[in-house]
Amino acid sequence: MTTKLISSANNPFIRQLVQLKDKSRERKKTGSFLIEGVREVSLALKGGYELVTVLFYPDLFSEEQLNDLTVNVRLSAPDSYRDETQLNCIEISKEVYQKLAYRDTTEGVLAVAKSKTNSLGDLVFENKNPLILVAEAPEKPGNIGAILRTADAANVDAVVIANPKTDLYNPNIIRSSVGCVFTNQIATGSTSEIIDFLKSISIEIYCAALQASVDYHTQDFTKPTAIVVGTEATGLSDAWLENSTQNIIIPMQGEIDSMNVSVAAGILIFEAKRQRGFK
Structure with a gap:
């Protein structure tokens, strides 16, 4: 598993995620949304949602927790795609985490997931x-x-x-x-x-x-x-x-x-x- 680091809240990808968090129009346009918190991310996986990216603040979310999460993502994927499932993991700074998170008690992890049609x-x-x-x-x-x-x-x-x-x-x-x-x-x-x-x-x-x-x-x-x-x-x-x-x-x-x-x-x-x- 490889990760990259984003430390600036002005990073273009982070600004895009802020839009995803704040704007319904952006969520509908991209067909994706932002999840915050260990429990919420776990329940999304259990509910069959596809995670695209995980962002973690290492002071609150450990490497062991990240490894466990990536394993769970692979196990939740359909059998035919399980070996191909790759989760984009990004380490973020405290500044970025505070920009994206609504609260300080969500254990340092956020995820971008694909929306369902809900028809x-x-x-x-x-x-x-x-x-x-x-x-x-x-x-x-x-x-x-x-x-x-x-x-x-x-x-x-x-x-x-x-x-x-x-x-x-x-x-x-x-x-x-x-x-x-x-x-x-x-x-x-x-x-x-x-x-x-x-x-x-x-x-x-x-x-x-x-x-x-x-x-x-x-x-x-x-x-x-x-x-x-x-x-x-x-x-x-x-x-x-x-x-x-x-x-x-x-x-x-x-x-x-x-x-x-x-x-x-x-x-x-x-x-x-x-x-x-x-x-």
Whole structure:
């Protein structure tokens, strides 16, 4: 394994990586994104993401850790390409690391990875009775990250984001999801595309909404089910309500009639898991 050293934050490649970190447009144009942290890089490999470059700050990330990472990259590659897999490893200075990293607690390693398409057609359901979480137009990366953590904890079969307001590889989503953006099966699409997709595979649609709703725990979520949540501000669009199997509501005992979308998603998903015996 050979490595090279970049010590200047003004290096053209480092400036390109800063753009990759900060600009959704750059991530979409290049089909790649930046990952920060040992856990996040490991989960990306486990999730089948292809790493192109690893950057490490040797005061925080040892040569032994780097060797282990390169071995894991080779082992995660398809058998036919395993012997040809070469990881570009770059040692970086403290100045460069601080330019690229969001926080000081990510153990001195970053990686450039290739994005996935995250299309509805890529979804594969090994479970014949899938449980799917759909979120329409979530805006805040922190909420998206929390939704993905909930989905991972419940081991749902897929997370689908309708009309996304930000790309999945926004570093704030990667960070707030603690890498669960890599552990979930995720797809994006328009509301109409997703409704058509769910109907095409005979999925019951349960929409969290105030209108014409019943208490969530009265419904049977043991069949192939999609639980759909919207934002606190606007709720779900009419298209979801018109195509809902049943609208559901979480009864409130306080003064407000809504809660954070990630909290609501957690309550509804874990009720479905309870009904299914947490299988």
